[in-house]
Amino acid sequence: MQYAPTVNAMIKYTLIPLLPFLAFIINILLGRNFIRDKAHWVAIPAVFGSFVLAVSAFIDVANGQVINIDVYSWIVSGDFNVSFGFLIDQLSAIMLLVVTSISTLIFIYSVGYMHGDPGYYRFFAYLSLFVFSMLILVMANNFLLLYFGWEAVGLCSYFLIGFWFHKKSAADAGKKAFIVNRFGDFGFGLGVILIFLTLGSLDYMEVFNRAGGIAGQTINILGTDFDLITVICLLLFCGAVGKSAQLPLHVWLPDAMEGPTPVSALIHAATMVTAGVFMVARTSPLFNLSATAMNTVAVVGGLTAIFAATIALVQNDIKRVIAYSTVSQLGYMFLALGVGAYSAGIFHLYTHAYFKALLFLGSGSVIHALGDEQDMRNMGGLKKFMPQTYKVFIIATLSITGIPFLAGFFSKDEILWRVYQQGDLGKFLWFLGTAAALLTAFYSWRLIYMTFHGKFRGTDEQEHHLHESPPVITVPLWFLAVGAVAAGWVGIPPILMEHGDRIGEFLAPVLGHAQGHGSHAEEYFVIAASIFVAVAGWLIAHRMYIKKPEIPAQLGAKYQPIHKLLYNKYWIDELYSKVFVQPTLKLADKVILGFDTIVIEGIVNGIPALIDSFSQGLRRIQTGLISNYGLVMTLGALCMLIGYMVFSG
């Protein structure tokens, strides 16, 4: 049901993205000379204000006020009509809460983490711009505004990955993220164009209402007929694959860890990378019409979940492990979306935001204490130096591995149960998901044991400086820890609690209910299986890294090819480098450079040379001798006179 929005409501919803944008403007204009290390006094109140307004918007939506308002007409050109408008329904309300709450905590954390950085004001300016873009992305009521937010978050991601741009690896990682995302966004852009061409509108509501009308139509691409809706959905999904780092475009996310840790937590774990999940859920009325597209989403998600988890097993960089874990968890979300369990996907997005942000910020706390050391082989034994960080890390790990009654358990279990119900393909994907859960438990505990247990393996100087992080860092961690424990309680499955799955019911008006049936026995089986793998992974990690620390090296030596394969991330980066990057560079070197020197420079240098030789001839006329000029003038006058006399005659 929709109500006519009042002016007050309109101002309120406009302010949600506008506040961070104002913070961006103020910090970027005045930061360098006036605000400097007080930039957080501008940014934190702004993003906290957005959070308060988001809570109020959420309460409105919970009371049944779904709002779809056009703030103003953005583009009007013939039939093409796009407004700058907001759609605040159950889905965007949840996203608003996730984005603004996590942003607020991470902004506070950044005060401690980025303290003393010369680019302090710049950091908060970009972070505010990111929050603005992300809010536009989730609040948009049409595809073009969504696309705007989509590209804007990508831009901010580029800025922030390359925040320490004097480091070549950081600058390269920023470029890589941007370029890899181009591939996905190209498809996304084509999808939006195709939607406009076939449905004549970009407004969500109109598109979804008209989508049924084009079901069964085909489109001819290169002589083959394809189902129109499937093509649109797959193009949109292309964008999601890029932004949410799914196979085969996942390569940018682990490299993006070159950015400051708060950025990894906010952009590359909690919010931006989940934009793809949000977008697919938002366009679920289109995806529902195409079984092919849905299956593609599910298979890509399932494969990514297990694929990224295997890589995470052997990585040694603490942030990279968590980054691959993010890729894997995003795979779970797409798995859920692909089987039509949209609300389960969004549920996991929401719980994942808390425990993954917590993992990242916790690792940031560790990195900070060790003076920018990220290699876990040089850590160990931090438990007694950093008890607070250790505790929140344990909470986050229990949550992500799916230990019962923590957030990750409910959301992951919901996904696996929904997937299990979907026939043979579902069973297969469920198996992949459960196997990935086992790996998740293993690498998460491996991270804990390598970092916090055993003996400290770093330098003496590092050990001397070891300290717990200040409260400005630990307090946000504890807030997130509360989320990592309790966020899942809104989605307790009905089998365990009466009137459970509140979040699913809440989202049902937008996303519908997941299809599929299963007996109680089967559901208990799925739950038991996921608890079993969570505990099994934990025990294996415990055995390998605490009881018998020599096992990992032995295993690594025994199965050296596999270890190498995983450690080198399946050589996908090398493959892309060989197949795409090197040929492109070669092309640039040979063909483009040749074209440039011969054709472009030929034109650019040729025209001036032509004019030059012409003027070289012409300059001889200018002798500089007055008598010559006089003579020419006189002859000219004489000619005119004679001409006059002859022709007027």
Place this chain on the structure above:
Amino acid sequence: MVPLSWYIMLSAVMFSIGVFGFLARRNLIIMFISLELMLNSVNVSLVAFSHYLQSMNGQILVFFVITVAAAEAAIGLAILIAYYKNNPTIKVDEINLLKG
């Protein structure tokens, strides 16, 4: 009564002498004088026509020509002196700063 054609002849002769002087001589001062001669030949013809047509327009024009000629001579000679201070010559063959 002197007929109009005589005045025109006089004017034409003066003008031709002026043109010849301007083209043939190399001394800047002489060239200036030739220039003045040309202007004055025009003045003569203007006055003659004015008288012939019983109209004052021509005579008024003559005043303007005289004024402009005076100003032009003043500026020309000033430039000449300024140039001479830097480059002690008034032979136009040697004054070719504007050569392209």
